[in-house]
Amino acid sequence: MWRGLASNMLTFLIVGLFLLVGFILWGQSQYTAQGPLEQAICLRVERGSNMGAVSRDLERQGAVSNGTIFRLGADYADKSALLKAGSYLVRPGVSMEQIVEQVTRGGASTCGTEIVYRVGVTRTEAQVRELDPANNQFVEVAAFDPAGEDIPAIYTEKRAEADTRYRIALAEGVTSWQVVEAVKAMDVLSGDVTDLPAEGMLAPDSYELVDGADRSALLARMQEVQTLRIAAAWESRQDGLPLNSPEEMLILASIIEKETGVSEERRQVASVFINRLNQGMKLQTDPTVIYGITQGQGILGRGLRQSELRRQTPWNTYVINGLPPTPIANPGMASLEAAVAPANTDYVFFVADGTGGHAFATTLEEHNRNVAKWREIEADRANN
Known part of the structure; x- marks a missing residue:
């Protein structure tokens, strides 16, 4: 009898062992398999939280198929104690293993x-x-x-x-x-x-x-x-520019930045000022006059007066020759690059064209026609 009982117990033990191994293998496959999440969610892990709370939240939001397997997998990987507070973007189809890695790796929050x-x-x-x-x-x-x-x-x-x-x-x-x-x-x-x-x-x-x-x-x-x-832009400058230092390049870049918000025409605007510097012409740019009035402290909020265009300030390029003594704003990289790589043009004039950009001209006669068109646009806008 004892021999039969021992045999049965051994059989049960073997069956139980096979079942346990099968469960472990099944659990591992579930842990590493693609998850059920169909739409991305934002998982928030509070300070002091634990894997149990995280698994319940994930299960509630449909991101994991079995919260118990998620917790056991994190424990088996020795990562439960590494849980980091934060907000995590959990993408569709990610596995439990990937989520555990995400919430224990830490770093900057990816959603929230x-x-x-x-x-x-x-x-x-x-x-x-x-x-x-x-x-x-x-x-x-x-x-x-x-x-x-x-x-x-x-x-x-x-x-x-x-x-x-x-x-x-x-x-x-x-x-x-x-x-x-x-x-x-x-x-x-x-x-x-x-x-x-x-x-x-x-x-x-x-x-x-x-x-x-x-x-x-x-x-x-x-x-x-x-x-x-500044150093990178100056290093890449074209030969023969009328700019003697990185500081002068920065000043010109700031003027370009204030004269146009259209990225495609920065190099054309730069060419106008480079051509004027080469020809000894005054730059005659309104943003420098405005800076002479405001010193960069806020915006003018109105148009320039004729008296202001004639007023003597270090930045009034209608009065001074060449560049003003300092930049008039903080230019971005695109304007720095335009200052050292202007377009190859003969332009020495430009005026607003009513579209947000500018009309460029090589002669005063052509420029006056462009100005007249701009005045018509201004008058139409004032009447409408």
Whole structure:
């Protein structure tokens, strides 16, 4: 009898072992197989959370077929203790193994909330944006003046969340004063700004931030980027340009930046100023006159008066010869490149053409016709 009982127990043990092995193999295949998720989701892992809570959330959102296997797989891979807080974009069809790798690797959040401080030529705006996982596009949920009094509640709420990401984006053509004023108004930053960076030395770009970042360090970072861009542009300059230094190139680039917002015509605008410098003609560009009035502190907000075109300032290129003494804004890389690689033209005039671009001319007669057309466009707009 004992021999039969032992035989049966051994049989049960073997069957049980086979079942266990089969379950493990099945579990492994489930863990590494393509997941059931059909549409991307944003998985938020709170601080102090654990794999059990994450697995339940994933199961609820249809991202994993079995939360138990997800937890066991993470335990078996010795990754449960490596869970990182954050917001993670979980794409369709990803396996449990890939999700575990994603939430334990850490790094910057890949979805959730982003607050962007946009420093523009005419205004600074803070935008609260949420990523829509379905199309991987950010949707704006609030926009406001960060220096104003009307701060939306959602901004305060999102500022309190640890996984909110931050960026500051500088538009091409902003002045250093505008950037500093915007940086001062950003409550995500800390520290004081003691010196105004030199005009033209802050690189227009998008910069990732962390909560509590130092204002002076951020400005220094912008200056480092611009220094590298200036050096690269100067190194690639055409031969024979009437520019004697990187500083002169920067000044010309800033004028180009303020004269046109059409990327395709930057090199043509550059050619006008290069031709004028070569011929000893005054540059006669309105943005320099405006800078002489505002010193880059805000926008003029009106048209120039004839008396202002005649007023003696270091930047009034209707009065002075050659380039002004400093840049008049912070130019982007495209304007730097245009300054050292102007189009090969005979143009010495240009005027707005009513489409956002300019009409170029080689003779005064042709230019006067273009000006007359522009005056007609201005008159039509004023009457409509």
